[in-house]
Amino acid sequence: MDMPDHTGATLEQTEIVHVHLIAASTNVRTIIGPVIASKYGGVFCHDSVADFQISVPADDWGVVLLEVPEENRVDGAELIRQTHPGFRLVVTAQQPEVNTVIEALRAGASDFFPLPAPTPAVIDALTRALRKAWSGHVVRQQSVEADRRLRTLTRRESDVLELLVTGETSKQIARELGLSHRTVEYFRARVFAKTGVDSIADLMRMYAAARAWPDFQTGPHTA
Template sequence: MFVVDDDPSVLRSLSRMFQLEGYAIEGFDHPRQILERKPGGRPGCVVLDLRMPELNGLELQEEMRRAGWKQPIIFISGHGDVPAAVKAMKAGAVDFLPKPVGMAELLEAVERALARDRAAVASEQELEALRVRFSTLSPREREVCQGVARGLLNKQIAAELGTAEQTVRLQRARAMEKLAVDSVPELVRLLERLGSPS
């Protein structure tokens, strides 16, 4: 978990509070410092001050996204205004809390952010596992899968590919086994999830 605030006393107190709650914390008192760090692989979130020198919170949010940061962001600000809050939320922030922020409210926002990030990481890992399984298919098995996903019958796929229906049946069975799916609807959902790779 990361905290970015240019006020050293706020940074210290937030870091101490999160550590007491059992969170592993990295604190930064300058917005550029977090950009020097590689985006983390473990689930986490970023608690970010809105008003900072050189790079405000909204600009930092944009820079972090460009640098590959995917962790949810919680903004805290003593100067929050509605347009800034709207912009932050549209850009993916989980929450926008006014300073001084209550401990319970902030911890609740952190838990929501961490839950969202855990779900996103799990979804990405699942998608990567699907990509790996899909990569084991032969080019012809992929073509057969695409035909099945388009709603074609085995004989229609065979005619389209210039092969025997029995061959298509075998390739379809082999592909479904490799992809660990038991039905056509499952196969279609898997291909949709992968964005129908070819």
């Protein structure tokens, strides 16, 4: 499928910092913050989940290292997952209870480590989460581009598309839609031209890509 991924680089080639640290305690920020910054070229620090939500665009992507407060509540993890789906969560806490770890993972955390933690453990957890976030970012961008192209189709072109991706031939589509074979071939050519694909296989991949991201919505069609 001739469709750009809109990333233009591999994860290793990205220059923008995509690591955020949410920690209320100064101790965590002064110890872990420099470790993250030295590895990833910088880190954004936030005092609270609310501060993160206000400061960071909802459609951004990256990793959040979230320090669970002393009362061992992981509400923040669920809030971030809901408002910033492009981010992966790594949760940490001082002497966490077992239930805290379980709740954090249930809330969508990719990893959890207790404090204090050795530097390699911190970096490994963040790197794993960052790669997952990057993969999700690429999928989302491909989905957005595929969806953009499909939205340019008229209602009739979309009707033909829906049947093409199920494997039906032009003759079968003509019978089902009550059109002539020549008319279906015309719409088929229009679908290929507007989406920029060269084969049914590519069209199927684009169709699947448009629905690969959870927030996919069917938009309006052109007249």
